[in-house]
Amino acid sequence: MAIIVNLDVMMAKRKISLSELSEKVGLTLANLSVLKTGKAKAIRFSTLDAICRALDCQPGDLLEFTSDPMEEEE
Numbered sequence: 001m002a003i004i005v006n007l008d009v010m011m012a013k014r015k016i017s018l019s020e021l022s023e024k025v026g027l028t029l030a031n032l033s034v035l036k037t038g039k040a041k042a043i044r045f046s047t048l049d050a051i052c053r054a055l056d057c058q059p060g061d062l063l064e065f066t067s068d069p070m071e072e073e074e
Helices: 007-014 018-025 029-036 045-055
Strands: 002-005 063-066
Touching: 007 029, 007 045, 018 029, 018 045
Parallel strands: none
Antiparallel strands: 002 063
């Protein structure tokens, strides 16, 4: 099972750059990049709220649950 972060998809839909989002949300480029590449292990609700406000989207637009087919066979 995995949570996939679709931040890059929403940024493309809203035509916003990482640096512009960084300014609007108040996070460093490095932290947003970790989130965008899916390498983050956690996200604060306050950060998720700020990103959703900046991108005018819902948390479900940014986060997606997917199950690993190999795990389902066990």
